[in-house]
Amino acid sequence: MIRTILGVIIGFVVLLLIQFVILTAAYLLLGADWTFQPGTFALSPAWLVIQAVFTLAAGVIAGKVCRVVAGRGWSTIPFIVLVLVLGLLASIPFLLLGDSIPARVGDIGIIQAMGSGRPPKWFRVLMPFVIVLGIMMGGRSKKD
Secondary structure (H helix, E strand, O other): OHHHHHHHHHHHHHHHHHHHHHHHHHHHHHOHHHHEOOOEOEEOHHHHHHHHHHHHHHHHHHHHHHHHHHOOHHHHHHHHHHHHHHHHHHHHHHHHOOOOOOEOOOOOOHHHHHHHOEOOHHHHHHHHHHHHHHHHHHHOOOOO
């Protein structure tokens, strides 16, 4: 039981760290003009694809870490529940926001970019399920 809890916690931390590092690096490489649609903080289609692909990859790695630490295949189930609950709860404030997207003028820093980017509402709801798919893929054993 302790190993399962530890596996979920470590898997979750790994998930967050990978997402933060990879998406920060992607933003630094691409810049605001590729990340956002012209003149707004609406995320570009290119950024949505990048985010989905790297989020899936982070889920795969986190699922593998969870399974290795826990030593059991079913240990990914509480991890999946945690990601779904937290991910869907975190999307609620964004779903309640109006449809207006703030204008983007001039150069912006990475902190402002992280706080101001607006994905489509459907994307915000979809992402926890992308992570879950990754966890399921990573948490599988070759014996399963």
